[in-house]
Amino acid sequence: MLCTIQMILEQPLFENAQILAGKSYLNNIVNRLSVFDCPVKDSMLDKNIVEHGDLFLSGLDQFTENPQALKKFISILTDMRCSALIITDENPSLITPDVVKQCNRGSLPVIMIDRNISYASIMDTINKLTVQKYYHALNASKLTNLKTGKLNSLEKKRILNSINPKFGEFICLITVQGSTHSPITENDLTAFFMKRPRDIYINHDNIHYFIFSDDARHSLLKNRDTFRKSLGLYFSDYIAGISLAHPIMEINFCFSESDLAMDTARFLHENQVVYDVNSLLQLLMKLKDTQELYRYHDSLIATINAYKSENDTTLFDTLHQYVLCKGSYRETAAAMNQRETTIRYRMNRLRQILGLEDDIVQFHTCITVLVIINQLMQRD
Known part of the structure; x- marks a missing residue:
């Protein structure tokens, strides 16, 4: 802006x-x-x-x-x-x-x-603010090109150098959506990053981009984690997505990871989430708008719902609670005010219905995925 x-x-x-x-x-x-x-x-x-x-x-x-x-x-x-x-x-x-x-x-x-x-203080305040906003807007447009444009390596390198010619060999990104505590806080952030030659702060349309770089991956991650732990000092109500470290020419991975981590933070009602390549939730969130995911969900639900002898949604409700209780029959029974034997019967019945009586690993994977997809659909 x-x-x-x-x-x-x-x-x-x-x-x-x-x-x-x-x-x-x-x-x-x-x-x-x-x-x-x-x-x-x-x-x-x-x-x-x-x-x-x-x-x-x-x-x-x-x-x-x-x-x-x-x-x-x-x-x-x-x-x-x-x-x-x-x-x-x-x-x-x-x-x-x-x-x-x-x-x-x-x-x-x-x-x-x-x-x-004094006129001097007025002019100094306004001119600094005007220049600062143009600086952020210009660099934000460059980030958009890096994020959405199909650029070759030479074009990508040229844009990165124009943003900061002192970027290191590795790069990572923290994307924050929210407002700073005050204009003074934003000015403090700008001043703080002006003193960090290998990093940069860009703020545009209420999205704050913090790009960190270093020649060593471990040093980069240390700087990233130190700063992300201090976000509460600058933002009162925010959502942040944090990417992994990548070679600088792979900055597009930083954008996709930080965006996905931010969506995950919003879904979990957390202030910040670090992208995790092993996270099943983040994988499913990346697929949440695909027809394949919805067909998978609808097929399983239809199979379960075909057995109305179990009182409509009783089977699915038990399945859902069982996943939330991390596979504990005792905790599921307590949460649903049922006997543990009843919960065991229902879960065995579900294994029969889904044809997974002899594959407990596949069964747990299947119901976990089903519950996560259902939560994603409910949030949408």
């Missing part, structure tokens, strides 16, 4: 700012900042030097003797679709009801700040 007026107002410097007009247009995007405090002349400010997305800063002193000139100035800003006008609190009477209406019609927020806030 590019820099907006709302993002600027969230900065500590603007915590006491007042919105005098255009409150509905705080999502206006800021492209650059200009100061306009010179005496008004017809030739001083015209549409040739104003561009779409400009944010103007002014004390309005030049309009005190000629309030009508302010309306002309605002007309230029609205005609050119400028992002906002920030004024100091020295001349608030110039923002009359008519001016407010003019700004509202022209989608131009007018924001008033304390006169004691």
Whole structure:
């Protein structure tokens, strides 16, 4: 996401700012900042030097003797679709009801700040934020190309070098969906990764990408795990997916693994999950939208449901609880308030129904997969 007026107002410097007009247009995007405090002349400010997305800063002193000139100035800003006008609190009477209406019609927020806030600090805050947002947006578009584009090795290497020419031989990815505690926290994250020459932080559209790299796989995983344990310091409500380490030219595996791990975290209602190549749940989640998985589920359910003598869903409910209890007859019986012999009878009956009386391993695999698929379908 590019820099907006709302993002600027969230900065500590603007915590006491007042919105005098255009409150509905705080999502206006800021492209650059200009100061306009010179005496008004017809030739001083015209549409040739104003561009779409400009944010103007002014004390309005030049309009005190000629309030009508302010309306002309605002007309230029609205005609050119400028992002906002920030004024100091020295001349608030110039923002009359008519001016407010003019700004509202022209989608131009007018924001008033304390006169004691220096222009230098305002410009420094806004310029840093604008540059930072462009930096994140540009690198996010490059990540999209790496993630979705069919690139050859040369193209992939060129994009990776443009993101960070100091990447190491191995790379891994932590993808976080959520909001940081505050704009200060996000700035801290940016500053923290600026000091790490082999790593990079990219934030775009509420998705935070943390790319770690190193020439040694074990060092890379150590850095990854140290940082992931600190995510709670930066995010209050988040979901994170963590990839394994791969050679840098295999970064596409990092994207697919972190996305799948994030889906798993969401499914399990956990804050973060590390991709596990041996996880049956993650394997099935990768297949969850395929017809083959649904056919497998429906076929088994239909076979079980054909035996209505077991009171409709009783068999499946027992099967489900048995899997949740990790194959313990005693715990399943306690959870269902049944005798252990009853649970044993039902599970033996299921083995007969599924034709797996002589293959206990296949039976347990089958019912475990069935329960996981059923949970996936229920969540969808």
